[in-house]
Amino acid sequence: xxxxxxxxxxxxxxxxxxxxxxxxxxxxxxxxxxxxxxxxxxxxxxxxxxxxxxxxxxxxxxxxxxxxxxxxxxxxxxxxxxxxxxxxxxxxxxxxxxxxxxxxxxxxxxxxxxxxxxxxxxxxxxxxxxxxxxxxxxxxxxxxxxxxxxxx
Amino acid sequence: xxxxxxxxxxxxxxxxxxxxxxxxxxxxxxxxxxxxxxxxxxxxxxxxxxxxxxxxxxxxxxxxxxxxxxxxxxxxxxxxxxxxxxxxxxxxxxxxxxxxxxxxxxxxxxxxxxxxxxxxxxxxxxxxxxxxxxxxxxxxxxxxxxxxxxxxxxxxxxxxxxxxxxxxxxxxxxxxxxxxxxxxxxxxxxxxxxxxxxxxxxxxxxxxxxxxxxxxxxxxxxxxxxxxxxxxxxxxxxxxxxxxxxxxxxxxxxxxxxxxxxxxxxxxxxxxxxxxxxxxxxxxxxxxxxxxxxxxxxxxxxxxxxxxxxxxxxxxxxxxxxxxxxxxxxxxxxxxxxxxxxxxxxxxxxxxxxxxxxxxxxxxxxxxxxxxxxxxxxxxxxxxxxxxxxxxxxxxxxxxxxxxxxxxxxxxxxxxxxxxxxxxxxxxxxx
Amino acid sequence: xxxxxxxxxxxxxxxxxxxxxxxxxxxxxxxxxxxxxxxxxxxxxxxxxxxxxxxxxxxxxxxxxxxxxxxxxxxxxxxxxxxxxxxxxxxxxxxxxxxxxxxxxxxxxxxxxxxxxxxxxxxxxxxxxxxxxxxxxxxxxxxxxxxxxxxxxxxxxxxxxxxxxxxxxxxxxxxxxxxxxxxxxxxxxxxxxxxxxxxxxxxxxxxxxxxxxxxxxxxxxxxxxxxxxxxxxxxxxxxxxxxxxxxxxxxxxxxxxxxxxxxxxxxxxxxxxxxxxxxxxxxxxxxxxxxxxxxxxxxxxxxxxxxxxxxxxxxxxxxxxxxxxxxxxxxxxxxxxxxxxxxxxxxxxxxxxxxx
Numbered sequence: 001x002x003x004x005x006x007x008x009x010x011x012x013x014x015x016x017x018x019x020x021x022x023x024x025x026x027x028x029x030x031x032x033x034x035x036x037x038x039x040x041x042x043x044x045x046x047x048x049x050x051x052x053x054x055x056x057x058x059x060x061x062x063x064x065x066x067x068x069x070x071x072x073x074x075x076x077x078x079x080x081x082x083x084x085x086x087x088x089x090x091x092x093x094x095x096x097x098x099x100x101x102x103x104x105x106x107x108x109x110x111x112x113x114x115x116x117x118x119x120x121x122x123x124x125x126x127x128x129x130x131x132x133x134x135x136x137x138x139x140x141x142x143x144x145x146x147x148x149x150x151x152x
Numbered sequence: 153x154x155x156x157x158x159x160x161x162x163x164x165x166x167x168x169x170x171x172x173x174x175x176x177x178x179x180x181x182x183x184x185x186x187x188x189x190x191x192x193x194x195x196x197x198x199x200x201x202x203x204x205x206x207x208x209x210x211x212x213x214x215x216x217x218x219x220x221x222x223x224x225x226x227x228x229x230x231x232x233x234x235x236x237x238x239x240x241x242x243x244x245x246x247x248x249x250x251x252x253x254x255x256x257x258x259x260x261x262x263x264x265x266x267x268x269x270x271x272x273x274x275x276x277x278x279x280x281x282x283x284x285x286x287x288x289x290x291x292x293x294x295x296x297x298x299x300x301x302x303x304x305x306x307x308x309x310x311x312x313x314x315x316x317x318x319x320x321x322x323x324x325x326x327x328x329x330x331x332x333x334x335x336x337x338x339x340x341x342x343x344x345x346x347x348x349x350x351x352x353x354x355x356x357x358x359x360x361x362x363x364x365x366x367x368x369x370x371x372x373x374x375x376x377x378x379x380x381x382x383x384x385x386x387x388x389x390x391x392x393x394x395x396x397x398x399x400x401x402x403x404x405x406x407x408x409x410x411x412x413x414x415x416x417x418x419x420x421x422x423x424x425x426x427x428x429x430x431x432x433x434x435x436x437x438x439x440x441x442x443x444x445x446x447x448x449x450x451x452x453x454x455x456x457x458x459x460x461x462x463x464x465x466x467x468x469x470x471x472x473x474x475x476x477x478x479x480x481x482x483x484x485x486x487x488x489x490x491x492x493x494x495x496x497x498x499x500x501x502x503x504x505x506x507x508x509x510x511x512x513x514x515x516x517x518x519x520x521x522x523x524x525x526x527x528x529x530x531x532x533x534x535x536x537x538x539x540x541x542x543x544x545x546x547x548x549x550x551x552x553x554x555x556x557x558x559x560x561x562x563x564x565x566x567x568x569x570x571x572x573x574x575x576x577x578x579x580x581x582x583x
Numbered sequence: 584x585x586x587x588x589x590x591x592x593x594x595x596x597x598x599x600x601x602x603x604x605x606x607x608x609x610x611x612x613x614x615x616x617x618x619x620x621x622x623x624x625x626x627x628x629x630x631x632x633x634x635x636x637x638x639x640x641x642x643x644x645x646x647x648x649x650x651x652x653x654x655x656x657x658x659x660x661x662x663x664x665x666x667x668x669x670x671x672x673x674x675x676x677x678x679x680x681x682x683x684x685x686x687x688x689x690x691x692x693x694x695x696x697x698x699x700x701x702x703x704x705x706x707x708x709x710x711x712x713x714x715x716x717x718x719x720x721x722x723x724x725x726x727x728x729x730x731x732x733x734x735x736x737x738x739x740x741x742x743x744x745x746x747x748x749x750x751x752x753x754x755x756x757x758x759x760x761x762x763x764x765x766x767x768x769x770x771x772x773x774x775x776x777x778x779x780x781x782x783x784x785x786x787x788x789x790x791x792x793x794x795x796x797x798x799x800x801x802x803x804x805x806x807x808x809x810x811x812x813x814x815x816x817x818x819x820x821x822x823x824x825x826x827x828x829x830x831x832x833x834x835x836x837x838x839x840x841x842x843x844x845x846x847x848x849x850x851x852x853x854x855x856x857x858x859x860x861x862x863x864x865x866x867x868x869x870x871x872x873x874x875x876x877x878x879x880x881x882x883x884x885x886x887x888x889x890x891x892x893x894x895x896x897x898x899x900x901x902x903x904x905x906x907x908x909x910x911x912x913x914x915x916x917x918x919x920x921x922x923x924x925x926x927x928x929x930x931x932x933x934x935x936x937x938x939x
Contacts, residue, residue, distance in 0.1 A: 014560065015564030015565065015567075017560075019561055021560075022557045029664070033640055033663060037663050037664060064492075066491070067491040097498075099499065113502060113509060115397050128396065486847065487847055488660070488661060547668075548845075554840055555841065558836060558837040562834055565829055569823065572823050572826065573823060578614055579815070
């Protein structure tokens with residue numbers, strides 16, 4: 001009998017430690033899962049495009065909006081802290097789906113593929129694009145610039 | 153009171169002209185008792201743009217519409233002494249319209265943005281020259297396209313000059329072999345009458361007529377409307393370049409530009425055609441069957457080699473994109489890729505779109521530069537997607553750890569079961 | 584130092600711990616050569632709890648609309664840490680759960696464990712199986728992928744076979760005339776609110792019955808004991824039986840984690856209402872035997888046949904006089920084996936036979 005006691009203890013320790021470790025191995029993914037990931041949520045409704053200060057006046061930035069690129073521009077002479085000084089629109093050219101960019105020299109949105117020009121309201125100024133770029137709404141919350149697909 | 157209302161009405165409908173209700177022209181010409189054909193007035197009253205601006209019959213035709221009816225003698229209104237002029241014949245129509253439409257000050261009062269150069273342009277057009285210099289009345293005058301009474305603005309989809317209807321309007325004469333018989337090009341060849349048939353099959357025709365895409369060109373976008381002339385060889389690329397600007401620029405700077413001039417080739421048309429322009433394909437470039445390059449460039453020449461290089465570049469870019477898409481799609485359906493790869497692949501697709509324009513430089517170096525960049529992107533995306541698919545390896549480490557723990561616990565439980573069973577009397581029932 | 588005794592007493596005074604302890608101490612489970620089948624119920628319960636827990640986790644990120652359901656599942660699988668694991672466990676455990684409930688039911692049937700006085704346990708269990716299938720059917724649509732969309736189209740269409748209220752039932756299920764985002768939202772409601780509520784209640788009743796009546800000993804063993812050929816054996820529920828249960832659960836967990844990690848549940852292509860249906864649409868595996876049958880018999884007869892067969896299946900215990908007397912009932916055994924064989928064969932045919 002006396003010999004059996006340490007063996008029983010060994011099993012208890014093994015089982016206890018195993019259960020604790022397994023519990024930990026279960027809890028770890030669960031807790032990691034519950035902490036929302038850095039990337040913004042699914043869907044295209046609203047996206048944090050940049051932080052205030054990321055853009056200087058007369059600068060543009062391409063960001064991922066859903067699965068498609070979008071562009072955020074701080075107007076020339078605009079105030080980085082004022083939402084209405086930013087414009088955001090889809091960066092998918094309406095001609096052949098190339099990604100457009102902001103031309104600081106022209107102060108226009110420009111598509112490199114076929115030299116299409118858009119104004120800061122997304123309207124076609126010249127070149128082959130048949131339709132304007134869809135505009136998005138910009139809002140600033142705290143330090144972050146949010147872009148929403150709701151019509152601006 | 154009624155007088156005030158009438159004055160107000162006059163003000164609102166425009167200063168000039170007598171309101172239709174009070175016009176003896178309208179009253180008389182609308183009445184079937186007086187006229188068997190009332191279509192002129194009916195057309196005018198059905199929404200003629202002049203009517204909407206308050207321009208009455210007398211503003212074009214002269215005379216005094218305020219008299220005639222009461223007196224019982226309609227001819228009083230059409231007294232030449234009151235400025236009445238009989239309607240012009242075909243030769244006189246352009247000048248008749250131009251009295252107002254070439255008058256900048258007059259037009260400003262109604263439609264400041266409407267151009268006033270129609271007559272000037274018309275004089276430069278083949279139609280205008282034939283009419284005014286050769287006295288040929290078979291050619292188009294203003295009313296043939298715009299109508300005479302019941303003229304609608306071009307933006308109105310019912311107008312014969314609306315973009316949807318322009319091809320049909322031009323075709324009225326230009327597709328009629330009888331009408332066109334006898335007309336020759338500058339080079340002395342008979343003018344074809346199949347432009348309309350060709351146009352409706354073309355990429356432009358399909359867009360404009362089937363998709364009702366206002367951005368697509370119809371006849372007048374290349375040939376001009378009031379100044380309609382065939383674009384000559386020198387101006388073809390200018391016409392096409394209105395929309396296809398980058399292609400025009402690339403072409404004009406390309407090694408093809410000079411020989412094209414020497415050979416008298418009509419720029420874009422040489423490869424793409426004119427009325428029957430089809431959507432361009434990648435097959436047009438290269439040395440395979442159906443490629444255009446080999447029509448001039450024989451094997452063994454530098455041009456042939458260049459075509460081969462450009463074809464290879466475009467083909468490998470397409471292949472790289474297709475391969476990447478395949479893997480990305482696989483990764484997406486497996487749920488290991490969430491759109492990031494597809495987003496990145498967009499850059500490679502941009503390169504493909506761009507190279508299709510840059511190919512008009514006919515410079516293998518420039519083409520290859522873009523295709524290589526695209527291939528690099530596509531390859532990187534494919535590798536990332538493949539990695540994501542293989543990312544299951546990272547998961548396997550975690551899996552290994554948890555399986556080991558599970559085995560330990562299972563082993564412990566098994567030993568424990570043995571242990572408690574050894575101390576249990578199975579025949580002792582509880583309860 | 585906290586006085587353990589004091590805490591114990593505090594609780595004991597309020598919830599009568601001593602009685603619970605006594606109850607657990609004395610609870611035993613029969614022990615014989617067929618007692619392996621006893622674990623299936625506990626295993627089903629474990630899998631159900633696993634479904635509830637992973638289901639709650641999925642709810643943190645899932646969005647039940649046609650516009651974002653697929654994207655949200657994609658987001659869970661690719662962006663959320665261990666999201667792929669949670670979703671895969673939920674999917675694998677769901678299938679394992681339904682399989683386990685099936686096996687549980689047939690083992691009960693073949694051992695005639697439903698016989699007096701356990702008829703109501705059987706009936707409640709049968710309804711739990713239907714609920715499990717309802718869970719499977721409604722949950723399958725939630726990722727809003729093409730296969731699930733088409734399968735739901737075909738599946739809900741059978742509602743029209745119901746006389747008089749068929750059309751109404753179809754619209755009730757679909758939330759409209761067609762399978763759309765409205766169906767998705769509706770199925771989501773069924774899946775996370777309606778079904779869990781009913782199931783929890785029924786499950787409590789089911790477990791309570793098991794508890795009140797204890798485990799049934801198979802007729803053959805009972806006879807052997809009565810004839811003195813075997814001894815009546817049993818083991819304490821705590822800890823002997825509980826350890827065994829836990830061993831099973833841990834091993835099941837291992838299998839699920841293994842499958843989830845090596846073969847994460849696929850996401851498929853997003854449902855596209857405009858895409859034509861591919862030729863070989865198949866419902867989920869546990870519906871295949873019914874779906875395949877309907878290819879051979881007129882649909883109306885088939886649907887009614889299954890409804891009536893299901894009803895008879897539920898009511899069979901009430902007519903099994905022989906088992907109630909403790910005598911072996913060959914006929915019922917043959918019926919059970921036939922039903923099992925029928926389901927297995929038709930399911931296999933459904934998977935190997937070329938589609939129409």
